[in-house]
Every structure is written in structure tokens, then in C-alpha cells.
Amino acid sequence: xxxxxxxxxLRARAGNSAGPQAPRPGRHNPMPQxxxxxxxxxxxxxxxxxxxxxxxxxxxxPLCGPQWSEYAQARDQGTFAHFRDAFDNATDEQLQEFxxx
Numbered sequence: 001x002x003x004x005x006x007x008x009x010l011r012a013r014a015g016n017s018a019g020p021q022a023p024r025p026g027r028h029n030p031m032p033q034x035x036x037x038x039x040x041x042x043x044x045x046x047x048x049x050x051x052x053x054x055x056x057x058x059x060x061x062p063l064c065g066p067q068w069s070e071y072a073q074a075r076d077q078g079t080f081a082h083f084r085d086a087f088d089n090a091t092d093e094q095l096q097e098f099x100x101x
Contacts, residue, residue: 035065040064043066043067047065050063052071055075056089057089058088058089059089070082083098083099086099
């Protein structure tokens with residue numbers, strides 16, 4: 001649950017002009033504040049969509065909330081959202097590790 005104080009803090013961070021920063025494991029990347037209505041690049045549904053974080057590498061965009069969250073959670077955990085994400089963004093060693101059962 002987001003409180004008014006949390007939302008204010010997120011808006012303040014969103015206005016930070018320091019540029020994109022790489023996500024750190026264990027830290028949630030706050031979703032951009034102003035979604036637009038559009039078609040999600042992955043699920044192809046018309047929903048409120050958000051641009052992907054540039055620090056995530058090659059990620060199709062725009063993304064709906066569930067897809068955006070999937071990428072954010074994967075990056076926070078130091079992994080990839082799915083095979084296509086790993087194929088596009090992982091090193092050879094990371095891809096091999098991702099494919100291990």
C-alpha cells in the first residue's frame with residue numbers, strides 16, 4: 001500500500017535529473033509516475049503503459065504494469081525476466097546459467 005508520503009517521495013525521485021542508474025539487487029525500482037494508455041509490447045493488451053528503464057538494456061516498450069514489474073523484479077534479483085530478455089541482454093556466461101535447470 002502506498003501512502004501519500006511514499007507517493008510524494010517517489011515523485012521527488014522521478015524528477016531527479018542525475019540520469020538512469022543501474023538497479024541494485026534488493027531495491028525496488030519505482031515505476032514512472034505518469035502512464036499513458038497504449039498497447040503493451042509484450043502482452044499486446046491496451047492498458048496504461050510505462051517506458052522501460054534504460055538501465056535494463058534491450059527491453060521492448062512500452063510495458064503494462066505487470067510486465068514492467070516483472071522486469072523490475074528480475075533486475076532487482078540480478079537475473080532476467082524470461083528467455084528473450086536473457087538472450088538480448090545476458091553475457092554468454094549469464095545466458096548459460098539462466099538456461100541451467
